[in-house]
Each structure stands twice: as C-alpha cells, then as structure tokens.
Amino acid sequence: MIMNRRQMLIGLSAAALPQPIRAEGSRVILRPTKVDMVVEGRLIEMIGFNNSVPGPEIRVGRNETLSARLENTLEEGTMIHWHGIRLPNAMDGVNVLTQDAVIPGGSFDYRFAVPDAGTFWYHSHYLSLDQVSRGMFGPLIVEELDPPEVDQDITIQLFDILTDAEGNFDRTFHTSHYTTEGRLGDVMMAFSSSYQTRVGERLRLRVINPSVDRVFKITLQGMSGVVVALDGMPLVAPQLLGDMVLAPGQRVDVIGDVDADVLVLESSSVEPLLLAKISATGSRDKRNAAITPLPPNGLPQPGRITQSVGLVMQGGAGGKPHGGFGSWAFNDVSGLPRAPLLSAQRGETILMQLRNDTAFPHGIHLHGHHFWETDERRAPTVLRDTTLVEAGETKEILCVFDNPGAWLIHCHMLSHQEDGMATWLQVA
Numbered sequence: 001m002i003m004n005r006r007q008m009l010i011g012l013s014a015a016a017l018p019q020p021i022r023a024e025g026s027r028v029i030l031r032p033t034k035v036d037m038v039v040e041g042r043l044i045e046m047i048g049f050n051n052s053v054p055g056p057e058i059r060v061g062r063n064e065t066l067s068a069r070l071e072n073t074l075e076e077g078t079m080i081h082w083h084g085i086r087l088p089n090a091m092d093g094v095n096v097l098t099q100d101a102v103i104p105g106g107s108f109d110y111r112f113a114v115p116d117a118g119t120f121w122y123h124s125h126y127l128s129l130d131q132v133s134r135g136m137f138g139p140l141i142v143e144e145l146d147p148p149e150v151d152q153d154i155t156i157q158l159f160d161i162l163t164d165a166e167g168n169f170d171r172t173f174h175t176s177h178y179t180t181e182g183r184l185g186d187v188m189m190a191f192s193s194s195y196q197t198r199v200g201e202r203l204r205l206r207v208i209n210p211s212v213d214r215v216f217k218i219t220l221q222g223m224s225g226v227v228v229a230l231d232g233m234p235l236v237a238p239q240l241l242g243d244m245v246l247a248p249g250q251r252v253d254v255i256g257d258v259d260a261d262v263l264v265l266e267s268s269s270v271e272p273l274l275l276a277k278i279s280a281t282g283s284r285d286k287r288n289a290a291i292t293p294l295p296p297n298g299l300p301q302p303g304r305i306t307q308s309v310g311l312v313m314q315g316g317a318g319g320k321p322h323g324g325f326g327s328w329a330f331n332d333v334s335g336l337p338r339a340p341l342l343s344a345q346r347g348e349t350i351l352m353q354l355r356n357d358t359a360f361p362h363g364i365h366l367h368g369h370h371f372w373e374t375d376e377r378r379a380p381t382v383l384r385d386t387t388l389v390e391a392g393e394t395k396e397i398l399c400v401f402d403n404p405g406a407w408l409i410h411c412h413m414l415s416h417q418e419d420g421m422a423t424w425l426q427v428a
C-alpha cells in the first residue's frame with residue numbers, strides 16, 4: 001500500500017493482506033472488528049472484517065454456493081450486501097427492503113449460489129457511509145470454470161480516508177460533504193494483493209473502487225494489455241488499455257503482459273499520484289498466446305421494450321429546488337418512497353432514462369441485476385451494475401428484470417445515498 005496526502009508522495013511499506021478465503025463447501029465467518037491502520041506513521045482506528053481492512057478476499061467458483069455468517073461483534077447494527085451478485089432478494093442485505101439490521105451480538109446467515117464469474121465485492125449496507133468509510137468492505141471473486149491462463153491474479157482496491165487536523169479518522173460528517181461531490185478523503189491509497197512481478201508475466205488485475213464517494217481516474221503503467229470485463233461482466237470485445245474511470249462500486253478487469261514495474265497512478269490531476277507499485281524483478285519468457293475474451297456469463301439479451309421510466313437526479317449545491325426533504329432526490333423524492341419507482345413483470349425489458357439535473361456526477365447502482373448501457377441507436381453495448389452519469393448528462397439503460405423481489409437503486413456516492421438519492425423497484 002502506497003499512500004499520498006495532498007499531492008505529496010509518501011511511500012509506506014506494503015501492507016500484507018490476508019490470504020483469500022476459499023468458500024466452497026464451508027461456511028465463511030465474517031466478524032467486524034476494530035483494526036488499527038498505519039497511515040503516515042500514525043495509527044488510525046478503522047473497522048474491518050476478521051481483523052483486516054479491507055476485509056478478507058472471498059473466492060468461490062461459478063455456480064457454487066456461498067455460505068457466510070455475519071457475526072456482529074460491533075456496538076452498532078450492521079448487515080452485508082454482496083455487490084453485483086444476482087442473488088435471491090432475501091440475501092441482498094438491504095435495510096427495510098430485505099432484512100433488519102443484525103443487532104450487536106446477533107448473527108445472520110447468508111447463503112446463495114453465485115451465477116456469474118467475475119470481480120464482485122461485499123460491503124456493509126447499514127449506516128454504510130460511516131461503516132464503509134471505516135473499512136467494512138472486501139473483494140468477492142467468482143472464478144470462471146475455465147479461468148484464463150495468467151501468472152498472477154491480483155486484486156487492487158482503490159480507497160481514500162478523510163483525516164482530521166490530528167491525523168485521526170475524521171468522524172464528523174460535514175454538510176458540505178453531503179451537498180457536493182461527497183466525503184472525499186485527503187489520503188488516497190491502493191491495496192494490492194501482490195507487490196511483486198517479473199517482466200514477461202501475464203497478469204490479471206481486478207481493480208475495485210470501494211471508496212465511499214471518490215471517482216478514481218487511474219492509469220496503469222508498465223504493462224500492455226486489454227480491459228476484459230466491467231463490473232464483473234466480460235466484454236465481448238476487450239478494449240485497449242487506457243485511462244480508466246471507476247465510480248464508487250465499479251470494477252475493471254485487465255489482462256496484460258508486464259514490461260516494467262507496474263504502476264497504478266491516479267491521473268485526475270496534472271501531477272499523477274502513485275497509488276501502488278508492483279515491482280518487476282527478474283523476467284520470464286513472454287507468452288505467445290493472444291489474450292482472448294472471457295467466457296460470457298449468459299445474461300438474457302434485452303427483448304422488446306415494454307416500459308420506459310425516467311429517473312431524474314436532483315438537488316445538491318447549485319441544483320434546482322426539488323420536492324424532497326434531503327439534499328438529494330430522485331423524481332422529487334428523497335429516500336425510499338412508499339410506492340416503487342416501477343413494477344416489472346418477471347422477464348420484462350425496461351428502458352430507464354437516467355437524467356442528471358445536478359451539478360455533480362452520480363454513480364447509479366441497481367441491485368440484483370446488471371443492465372445494458374446503450375449507444376445513440378439504443379443498442380445495448382456493455383453490461384454494468386453501476387453507471388456514472390456526469391453533471392447534465394442523460395443516459396439510457398436497458399434492463400431485463402428477471403430477478404423477483406424488491407430491489408434498491410441508488411447513487412453509490414454513499415453521502416448522496418444517505419442524504420436521499422435512493423429508491424426501489426418491484427419485480428413480480
């Protein structure tokens with residue numbers, strides 16, 4: 001882990017992440033615990049899972065069953081959401097809609113099959129702005145039945161922490177965080193599951209953005225390759241590696257060959273910041289085999305559009321007044337309305353028009369499904385579970401609602417979610 005504070009480059013020694021947990025056939029226990037994290041030589045009190053921030057990486061094969069028991073050892077309620085997994089509604093970990101908070105001393109058993117191979121993650125979905133910013137998240141990797149041949153499969157998590165004048169975790173949540181781009185940390189970092197490679201190695205990098213509000217713009221240096229998946233879903237046509245933008249919640253999978261030290265750079269400012277370095281020592285013969293697309297997960301293709309629904313993002317600093325009481329709203333309502341945004345018959349294809357009427361970007365996340373982004377001709381392009389809608393932008397997505405239940409749709413900038421930008425839909 002290498003950290004940067006206010007444009008200054010401060011390299012810290014690489015923190016060892018715990019070994020991944022294999023989840024087939026046994027129950028994973030997830031226990032939130034206090035964790036002291038070293039940031040610039042100071043200990044910052046965070047909350048992770050099983051004594052680690054980020055929580056342990058969970059790995060499971062496609063179509064296997066994941067059993068995980070959440071044992072709440074905190075003095076506050078919590079619950080876990082399995083971001084991007086198309087699972088039964090009751091296992092989705094959403095307050096009010098699917099379960100009650102697991103009270104202190106209580107536990108909850110999550111158990112579901114994982115239908116799609118790809119890069120997913122889990123995180124607290126209760127008081128989530130607070131709990132995720134304190135470290136309650138981790139990777140959930142679903143392996144292909146026949147995974148691509150690589151020398152290393154590396155998970156990289158982008159994160160930031162807001163510290164106060166003393167350098168401690170800032171526990172205050174300022175109004176300015178709620179009404180603007182959110183609670184952006186002053187210390188940025190990337191946790192990598194490996195910091196060593198060789199020239200010529202073929203790497204799979206799974207980049208996840210679990211940060212609460214920050215849109216990470218990153219560049220990879222030292223390797224040549226392609227983007228093979230977005231939000232866990234394989235691209236039919238892998239894209240050449242360039243700058244990558246990850247809204248909170250989004251993932252990008254890259255496969256490429258190492259030419260030199262692999263650098264993960266935050267590239268939104270003029271001076272790129274080094275977030276992580278995977279050092280190349282030694283070499284191996286380069287692989288000749290071409291990098292091929294990952295096997296598709298076989299999600300249903302969109303059919304005839306039977307409903308069109310608008311979702312208008314409103315509020316925030318500089319935004320027009322709206323009918324909701326919070327800083328942010330969807331369609332004039334802040335927080336969960338009594339009636340769903342839409343009711344779908346199982347299998348219906350619905351066009352959703354996401355219109356951003358605010359002065360800030362929003363990362364819109366749909367639970368229980370992936371959706372298609374579309375081109376100007378309304379043809380489906382890529383599958384995602386979270387899409388970034390820039391200020392003033394309108395995006396059309398196509399969704400095949402084939403998973404019954406009450407599903408949340410919200411902005412994954414968790415400050416915005418907390419202050420009203422969330423609604424739900426019902427699939428019969």
Ligand code: C2O
Pocket residue numbers: 081083123125249365367408410412
């Ligand atoms: Cu990743 Cu509703 O959350």
Ligand code: CU
Pocket residue numbers: 361362363411412413416417421
């Ligand atoms: Cu938002």
